[in-house]
Every structure is written in C-alpha cells, then in structure tokens.
Amino acid sequence: MHEFCYVGKKLFCEGVAIETLAEKYGTPLYVYSQGTLTRHFQELDGAMAPVEHRVCFAVKSNSNQSVLRTLANLGSGFDIVSGGELQRVIAAGGDARNCVFAGVGKTEAEIEFALRQGVYSFNAESEPELQRINRVAARLKKIAPVAVRVNPNVDAHTHAKITTGTYENKFGIALEHTEGVYARAAKLKHLRLRGLQMHIGSQLTAVAPFEQAVRKVVPLLEKLKVRHRLEFFSIGGGLGIVYQPALASGAAAWWQSAAGKKIMTPRIYAAQLLPLLQPLGLRILMEPGRFISGNSGLLVTRVEFVKRTGKKNFVIVDAAMNDLIRPAFYDAYHEIVPLTQKGGARISSDVVGPICESGDFFCKDRALPKVGEGDYLALLSAGAYGFVMASNYNTRSLAAEVLVNGQRAALVRERQPVAEIWSGEKVAPWL
Ligand SMILES: Cc1ncc(COP(=O)(O)O)c(C=O)c1O
Known part of the structure; x- marks a missing residue:
C-alpha cells in the first residue's frame, strides 16, 4: 500500500489529496499517515514474535497525542525521557506500566511522578541516579524497578550527534563497570533490579553494530540475569529508515530499498538478532522511534x-x-x-x-x-x-x-x- 504517493499529478496521503489539507489548514503543516504508523509498528512487532517482547515506541521522535494513541491502541509500550513525556503518554491513553524511563538527568520530581504512576522500569544511567531513585522510593515506601543502561562501546557508524554507545558519549555505564554497579545496586533496599538496557545510536542502516553490541553484552547478561533474577533485556531503538529518495522506493515499504540501496528491514534485523536473544530466556524490549514515525x-x-x-x-x-x-x-x-x-x-x-x-x-x-x-x-x-x-x-x-x-x-x-x-x-x- 502506498501511504504517500501520486494519484494523477497530486500527492496523496492515503486517500486524501495533501493539497486540500494545505488549503484548509494552512502551511507549514505536518501530515501523518495512520496507516504507515500502524504498518511499521506491526512489521517490527511481527518480526520479533518468536520471542516474548514489547515494542516501546520512543516518544521523543513524535509525541503528538494522536500518534501516541494510535500506537497505544496497537499495544505499544513507550520509551519516555521526561516526566512531561510520561504525562503525554497517560493523557493519550497509554499505560505507565508499559513505559520505560530513560535519560541521564532524571529529577527527583520526575522520579517521584513515575514511581507513583508505576512505570515498568527506570533505565538508570549512573550510580548517583540509582541512589537518587532508591532515596525517592524509600521516601514513598515503594520499590522502584530499575535497569542499568550499559554502554557497550560500539561505534554505530551513524551521525556523530546521534551516536550514543561509545565511551565518548554521556550515556550509560561502561560495560566493564556494569557488573560492579549491579552488585552495589542490589544492596539498595528500595530498588528491584529488573533488567538491562542499551541503546547504541540512531539511524543505523545495518544490523552489524546491533549484533556486535548484543554479542558484547550477552556474557555479562548471562551472569546478571541469574545473580539478580533479571526479567528483561532492552536492545534500545536506532533502526534506520530510507530518507533518500523515499517516494521512488514505492509500495511495499520505504525502508526496504530506495534507488537500489538495500537497508535493514525488520525481518533482517530479527533474523540476525533472534538467535542471540532467544537463548537468554528474557523478555526483549525494543525502543524504536524513527523506524515507526519517520516515514x-x-x-x-x-x-x-x-x-x-x-x-x-x-x-x-x-x-x-x-x-x-x-x-x-x-x-x-x-x-x-x-x-x-x-x-x-x-x-x-x-x-x-x-x-x-x-x-x-x-x-x-x-x-x-x-x-x-x-x-x-x-x-x-x-x-x-x-x-x-x-x-x-x-x-x-x-x-x-x-x-x-x-x-x-x-x-x-x-x-x-x-x-x-x-x-x-x-x-x-x-x-
Ligand atoms: C534510550 C533511547 N531509546 C530509543 C531511542 C530512539 O531512537 P530511534 O528513534 O533512532 O529509534 C533513543 C533516541 O535517542 C534513545 O535515546
């Protein structure tokens, strides 16, 4: 199905001539296709079906209430990065219990709000943050579910401003320090170590860096999951899309091929990662943003x-x-x-x-x-x-x-x- 294509000489979004929208609502105007959002979510969700998983849409990529509602209705969880994003998800009808809370600088107020709402996991990026979450949870007499974001030091081969998984970046905890961090976090009485998370960058057009990162993290995860009875592994977002040229690639899916350029599809992504993920016996989370909303x-x-x-x-x-x-x-x-x-x-x-x-x-x-x-x-x-x-x-x-x-x-x-x-x-x- 073409969600954006020419019918005669006019560019359409699904069944609507976009020019009629421009005339009616004025410009600049963003136009979104619910069909494309749905298809992209379902392609990825379907490809990962062999393993217990949840797709958590990265709200930062597009936080319009109707986009969030579309995804919530499809069963999506959400990757949030601020208290404001959590409020948006809830306002759009999403469930806090399906939210993972990322970000290097969560404030006490944000942690308190997210704890009260019952988020699935805080993806913590430093030991001071773990201590802060523990403190807030103690004050509220609650147990906070946490995961640590591990930085596997893998170059995602993407734009420098969207590379997040190397030691040059502010994100996560270095792979070799992670085991010690879990050991110390396990002593904090108001934390429940629920999982491990990573996210190596955005707009990745090949599976190799994901695969490399998963391979680096798996030996550590094997130890941690037993020691701390972990429940999930989040492999982050980052799946790239075709920007150039999008329309030329035609019907099936924009990310599949454009101008002869083959890029990763959900099927290729899943085929290469599932053999590494399935033996873990953990619930797999993904945090795609651009892949679902970009095109x-x-x-x-x-x-x-x-x-x-x-x-x-x-x-x-x-x-x-x-x-x-x-x-x-x-x-x-x-x-x-x-x-x-x-x-x-x-x-x-x-x-x-x-x-x-x-x-x-x-x-x-x-x-x-x-x-x-x-x-x-x-x-x-x-x-x-x-x-x-x-x-x-x-x-x-x-x-x-x-x-x-x-x-x-x-x-x-x-x-x-x-x-x-x-x-x-x-x-x-x-x-
Ligand atoms: C922790 C985390 N997860 C997921 C994403 C979504 O990335 P993308 O839109 O490339 O899928 C980001 C993007 O910055 C992120 O920082």
Whole structure:
C-alpha cells in the first residue's frame, strides 16, 4: 500500500489529496499517515514474535497525542525521557506500566511522578541516579524497578550527534563497570533490579553494530540475569529508515530499498538478532522511534518567492529551521517534492526558510522541478524528530499537524496563535 504517493499529478496521503489539507489548514503543516504508523509498528512487532517482547515506541521522535494513541491502541509500550513525556503518554491513553524511563538527568520530581504512576522500569544511567531513585522510593515506601543502561562501546557508524554507545558519549555505564554497579545496586533496599538496557545510536542502516553490541553484552547478561533474577533485556531503538529518495522506493515499504540501496528491514534485523536473544530466556524490549514515525509524516510548505542571484536559485518557503531543524542540525537529507507535479526541466535550487540564519535551509544545489509563488512542496520522511524539535525562534508559531486515516483527516494540533508565544512573559515592574 502506498501511504504517500501520486494519484494523477497530486500527492496523496492515503486517500486524501495533501493539497486540500494545505488549503484548509494552512502551511507549514505536518501530515501523518495512520496507516504507515500502524504498518511499521506491526512489521517490527511481527518480526520479533518468536520471542516474548514489547515494542516501546520512543516518544521523543513524535509525541503528538494522536500518534501516541494510535500506537497505544496497537499495544505499544513507550520509551519516555521526561516526566512531561510520561504525562503525554497517560493523557493519550497509554499505560505507565508499559513505559520505560530513560535519560541521564532524571529529577527527583520526575522520579517521584513515575514511581507513583508505576512505570515498568527506570533505565538508570549512573550510580548517583540509582541512589537518587532508591532515596525517592524509600521516601514513598515503594520499590522502584530499575535497569542499568550499559554502554557497550560500539561505534554505530551513524551521525556523530546521534551516536550514543561509545565511551565518548554521556550515556550509560561502561560495560566493564556494569557488573560492579549491579552488585552495589542490589544492596539498595528500595530498588528491584529488573533488567538491562542499551541503546547504541540512531539511524543505523545495518544490523552489524546491533549484533556486535548484543554479542558484547550477552556474557555479562548471562551472569546478571541469574545473580539478580533479571526479567528483561532492552536492545534500545536506532533502526534506520530510507530518507533518500523515499517516494521512488514505492509500495511495499520505504525502508526496504530506495534507488537500489538495500537497508535493514525488520525481518533482517530479527533474523540476525533472534538467535542471540532467544537463548537468554528474557523478555526483549525494543525502543524504536524513527523506524515507526519517520516515514509516516511529511512537512508541507508553500513557496513565497523564488530569488535568483548570480550563482544560485533560491526557493524561499514558509517553513524554516524552527519547524524542521534536521538539515541544519544533522546535515540531514529530506526528499522535497511538489504537491502537484508539473513536469518540465529541473533546476538546481536551494530551498530555504525565512529565518535570519544561513543554516536555515532544507537543501542545497538540488535538481528540483521549477516552482513559483504559491506552489506547495512536501519535505518527506519528517515524521520523526520533526515537529518535536520545533521552536519559536524568530517568534514563529509552531506548525499545525494533521492525521490521515484512509479518506479521513483530522487536525491533531492547531497552529499556535502567535500571541501565545509570549503569553508567559512579563514586563519587569520597574520598566
Ligand atoms: C534510550 C533511547 N531509546 C530509543 C531511542 C530512539 O531512537 P530511534 O528513534 O533512532 O529509534 C533513543 C533516541 O535517542 C534513545 O535515546
């Protein structure tokens, strides 16, 4: 099934022409396909079926309430990284008991809230954090379920800003220190050692680094699971997706092949990891974000001006780096396509936003169809780390979001009224 594809000359999301959404709700506009979210969740869930497991969607990748509700309805758990994300999950109808709480800097208030809500596990990243969780649990007369995030020191071969599993990174506890940490944590009376967790990075397009990390961790896990009666092993998220070019890859699944490029599928991932995981006899958790939400969304923008300089053709659009920061922040590639195909020659263009930064661009020197004022463009594969990283820089409103399901479309976030941006500010009384 094509969830984003051209029907005639118009780009559709499932059964809805995206241009009708742009006309109705304005731009910049995020559009998500419920069908794609569902299919991606089910592909991964199905591939891991031979082992007892739970997919815990990484809320940080896309935390819109309708996205979370879609996944909660499918039986997903959630990987959260703040008290705010836990509140969101609960508000969306998710169950705290299916949440794993990650992050290097959990505050006392966040730990207390999560304990009261009954999260499945705190994935602790340091000994001071374990001590803090123990202290809060003692005060509440509770036992806190914990796992330690182990850092296996494996290079994920991804962008430096999304590599998390080497000793250069702030995350987790070094593999060789982990056994000692468990031994000391076992003496803390208000902790229950429930599992072990790892997450080596994001946008991995090969299974080899996952496999390498699991192989490194398994001998330790074999010891710990017996000694501390562990129940689960979380292998984290990080499954990569195809960004380039997404539409060309067609029907079956965007991540399967694009422009001849083979990348990891859930089936390949599972086939290589299950033989290592099954003998452990533990419950396996996964924390995918991008894999489920990334290709499920796009960002629609409108062309404001086309400006030719001596050297360049600039397409100035109404979306900017505050709406989608990935190109500026990670040098990320997003395929850019028109909502209405016109044919004709392509022209080398920079697509840029109106923000006063040279980093405010979506592509540089890319052969794109000729466009003019009022035309709509879509930035594909923007469902993960898109809206969630948006800001109000340049006092620009947060974009609206729409969810599509078949022929139906619903506004799932209203465009932010501009005055709301400064509504919490006050003029100092002496001014
Ligand atoms: C602990 C943890 N789990 C899961 C994820 C999700 O990663 P991805 O979206 O690449 O699957 C992240 C991303 O930063 C993470 O830090």
